Amino acid sequence: MSSLAPFPETPLIEGIRPLQIGNVAIGFPVVQAALSGYSDWAMRVLARRMGASYSLCEVMLDQFLVGLKDRRRTQHFLYNTPEEHPVAGQLMGAEPEQFSLGAQKLVEAGFAVIDINFGCPVRKVLGRCRGGFHLSQPTVALEIVKRTRDIVPASIPVTIKMRRGIDDTTESRDRFYEILDGAFAYGIAAITVHGRTVEQRYIGPSRWEFLREVKRHVGDRIILGSGDLFSARDCLRMMQETDVDGVTVARGCIGNPWIFQQARALFAGQPIPPPPSLFEQREVILEHFRLAEELYGEDRAGVPMRKFGIKYSQLHPESLAVRAEFARVKNLQEWKSVLEKWYSEDLPGIYPQYSELESECE
Structure with missing residues (x-):
């Protein structure tokens, strides 16, 4: 796990630029997504060492954070260290007022960016009016955005994670854009868009053409893409096909932090390293x-x-x-x-296969 050269200011591949979220310089535009049950400090540190320039902690509930005590058994939720910075804290909840209080807890814990989860498609989350459910209620979603942006210091960027809507109806599409435009109007620094609907969960392909449409719609505002990023080539291809400003790798980096190392090589115009031995x-x-x-x-x-x-x-x-x-x-x-x-014999490794249906909350 050697030290990494900084991502060059002058891109080696046309159209690829260093990523900037508000006043936070990210650099290399391939980052680790928030993954419920996975993206704890240990996973994030390894991703950082292997080439991820930025990561998000696993999503936390606002009501959990508001009532959180400083105890040994729960301290890992907010734990972060200088080695992994910049790192974002991701928050999920139902009520605007409590949501903003949870965001304040993430600020106090030292996270460099506060991320709002409007994308989780897990049924128990939707049933409690959290995560992707908010894509069905723009008024509440934007109230959460406004209160969160108001309570978080101006020096700390606030971002959002969304899916392309609850489903593929016209009404869902209109609500998506109402939240998207309203969030940027309230001062959101960047929005990550997953190319599946909430209803799809993880079934069927991520619709990358929708990401291209969103990026054209917002112009110079920062959009990150998500969905079906399982290899370094996927990361580059998404950026080239959709013009998004960066990509967030989710399921593709669990147990495979080498994907960031491989992506750095590819983005630098070098051959992709083979799978780790x-x-x-x-x-x-x-x-x-x-x-x-x-x-x-x-x-x-x-x-x-x-x-x-x-x-x-x-x-x-x-x-x-x-x-x-x-x-x-x-x-x-x-x-x-x-x-x-x-692992006693140094045999060649293989690239992972992603054929099974998985349901991590990303």
Whole structure:
């Protein structure tokens, strides 16, 4: 995990520029998305070391933040360090007043950007009038935007994550643009648009042509694209096909932080590095567990790391067998045992396959 050269001010590929969100200079325009249950401090630090110039923490509920006490078992939610900055705190909720109070908690925790989640398609979230549900009610959505922008200091950018609407009806499309235009009018610095509807969840392709339409509509305002970014080539292709200002990698970077390294090479006009060998994977996987121990404590890191082990297994040529082993890990010793058994020979890795239906909240 070597140090990274800064993204050049003069782009090596025509049309690609360094990303800027408000007064926060991001640089390399491929960033790590907020991923519920995944994008904790450990994952974000690894992404940063592997080439992500910016990341977002996993989404947090406003009511949870408002009532949050300074306790060992919950401190990981707001934990961030200088190594990973700039990093954004993402917030989700239902009521405008409580939402803004939650945003204030993220400011106090030191996040460089505050991101509003109007995109989560998970059913239990929608049922509680949160996330993507707000795309059905522009008045409430824009009240949340206004209150959040008012309570967050002017020096800290506020951004939004949206999907292209609740569904593909004309009414849904009109509401999307009402929220989009209204949010920019209230001083939102950037908006990330996922190319699927809330109703689609993760089924069917992300509609990239809609991103191109949105970018044409907003002109010089900052739009980031999201949806179906599973490789470095996907990242470059989305930017070239849609003219968005940056892309946020979600499911494609879970267990595969090398995607940022590969994207940096591609954007610099270099060949894409091959998939990491098993020894390269072993080094990063072991470091991920060490970071998780630092975040959660030795006695609690094992269980949350299982889901990462399962994702890392996708890069192993014996992925199904390795996946089964990681799924049973309880502690560092068992983690090391899996590495000793399956990563003891420096074989070539493989690019991960994304054929299964997944439902992370992004």
